[in-house]
Amino acid sequence: MDSQDLRGKRRLPEGQYLTTKWPVLHAGTVPRFDAKTWDLHLFGEIEQECRFRFEEVMELPRVTYRCDIHCVTTWSRYDNVWEGVSLAAILERVKPNQRARFVTAHCEQGFTTNLPLEELMKPGVMLALKHDGAPLTPEHGYPLRLMVPHLYFWKSAKWVRGLEFTENDRAGFWEERGYHMLGDPWVTDEQNPDGQRFRDDPLWFGSDDPAAYEQWRKEIEQKRREVLSL
Structure with missing residues (x-):
C-alpha cells in the first residue's frame, strides 16, 4: 500500500x-x-x-x-x-x-x-x-x-x-505548448473524484485543439515507455 x-x-x-x-x-x-x-x-x-x-x-x-x-x-x-x-x-x-x-x-x-x-x-x-x-x-x-x-x-x-x-x-516554454500553467500533480484528488487523471483532460492540457492534444498524449506515452525501460 x-x-x-x-x-x-x-x-x-x-x-x-x-x-x-x-x-x-x-x-x-x-x-x-x-x-x-x-x-x-x-x-x-x-x-x-x-x-x-x-x-x-x-x-x-x-x-x-x-x-x-x-x-x-x-x-x-x-x-x-x-x-x-x-x-x-x-x-x-x-x-x-x-x-x-x-x-x-x-x-x-x-x-x-x-x-x-x-x-x-x-x-x-x-x-x-x-x-x-x-x-x-x-x-x-x-x-x-x-x-x-x-x-x-x-x-x-x-x-x-x-x-x-x-x-x-x-x-513559459512548455506552457506555450499546452502544459498546464500551474502543474499540480495532486489536482485530480481535489477536482476529479472519480479518480481519472486530471492531466489526461484537454482542459488540463490547456488547449482546445484536438490534434495538438493527441500529439501531446503520444509524446507523453513515448517518454513513459522510455522511462520504464531504464
Whole structure:
C-alpha cells in the first residue's frame, strides 16, 4: 500500500510509475558552464534588481529538503534530498513590490517556466545546488536549478540564469505548448473524484485543439515507455 503524505493523500499520484533511477529529460542540449561569465539575474517588479556571480551564490545560506518528485511523463521518485539556496532568502533580499504576482524563470538556451509568486514561498522551494548529497550533474541542471517540490518536475527548471518578477502571468516554454500553467500533480484528488487523471483532460492540457492534444498524449506515452525501460 502506498504511504500517505502529510495531507493524507496517496504518496504516488494516480497514473504515476515509481522508479529508483533519475531519468534525464530536457529540450535541447546540455549547456556549458563558465564560472567566470555565469551570473544569476533577478529583475522586474522588485525593489532591488541584482546579479549574483557564481561565487556569491555559493556563499548564500543553504537549506536542505527531502521530497518526492513527480514528472508529467508519469515517473515518480521518492525521498530526494535537495540542498541549495532558499528562495525565501532571495526574496527577502530583492523585495518584490506590490505589483509582483508571478515569476518567470529564465534558463540557458531560452527555456522559461512560469509560476505564481506565492508558490515560490512554500516549504522546500530553493535554487538547488546538490541532490542526494552530491553536486548536480550537468544533465540535471548544474550549476543551479529551480526546485519546486510540490509541483510537476518541469517547473523545477534546469540551468536557471534569471528570475523575472511580473504583474501578469506569462506562459513559459512548455506552457506555450499546452502544459498546464500551474502543474499540480495532486489536482485530480481535489477536482476529479472519480479518480481519472486530471492531466489526461484537454482542459488540463490547456488547449482546445484536438490534434495538438493527441500529439501531446503520444509524446507523453513515448517518454513513459522510455522511462520504464531504464
